Amino acid sequence: MFKQLNPILPVKEILKEINGLADEMAGLSNLELKNKTQEFQERLTQGESLDDLLPEAFAVVREADKRVLGMFPYDVQVMGGIVMHQGHIAEMNTGEGKTLTATMPVYLNALSGQGAILVTTNEYLAIRDAEEMGQVYEFLGLTIGVPCVEGSNEMDPSEKRAIYQSDIVYTTNASLGFDYLIDNLASN
Template structure:
């Protein structure tokens, strides 16, 4: 019963997506006749129409037809109907399950192109740096052919490098990099220190892994422990000098260690301080 409830409306959605693919196919003949320059000029036309208020849903068939033709000319790969359907599903805000070999990477080109036309940026989220770099170069060829800027976020980049990448029409990167950059931006003291420019539209590859499996691992950001590193060697020197049951006790059942008052006093004497728990220490 639960399975049936979860699948309610699925047939209606598939029918809608099939209708999109069929409509895109009717535009193919006209798009194929365009020169490279005319095909590229379509991007400026679409941008103007989007700026003038035309809904992206209405632009979808034409933009998909143009992006599909660009993929064929640049990569010699033409998205099949199932990929066009998957691309439409992503644009409409759905999770699209595609089997291995159905071309997920190429599918993402179509909705990324469409949603970049607003000028607000598109984020394509991958699971590792290798895929982010590969896809930004591989699929980026199609986007650049159509006149778009493509950036990639990688670990180890400087804030200036990331700022440029986020300023592109389409930005590839890992979920961790996007997440940590978001956290750092929320800790920034000045607008000039921000690297991201907003969150308009994102395509998440391996969405089940990123939003479910990895969601159990929190993103924790911390600053430098200024002036405290010298205590590590001091405590490492003192630890072997502490005596069990006299200075501390071990609870094996709870797997905890408790420090006795005698242990605190011993450490304070060894360090030459009056209060171990003062913030200055």
């Protein structure tokens, strides 16, 4: 069953709101930008929803992407992130910036404290993307884990559990599936 987000603002209206915050976010110091993460988490505990925070959180990540990676997500990438957060599929061709696009909805959903998992097709992409985009998340005060690295099969369950307790996890569908099975088939 898919969750229907009510009310869903048209994507272009949300984009306009995010773009309207660009100058404000550019004017923040690095520390002020990082402190937005804690502010958002507090606002969530006070009853605001992820949808309420979306425009401001996306604007924060967009600015962090620019400062940390030297890449400022284009409007189409921001719209792709909005669509992803809303639970829909955003189709993008090779080279259109899927990895950068994902930073916005992944960050937003990690704010809930329930963790956000980005699943990709192979270990190379999971590790590469976690290393590159992880810089943004760490800049903003979040933790990142990658359970599908070489030697991860030899990790004991407590090490794997620690990785999955990260705010954001980059993994593969195979690693995620096997980790779930191993954890749930454990004898104790």
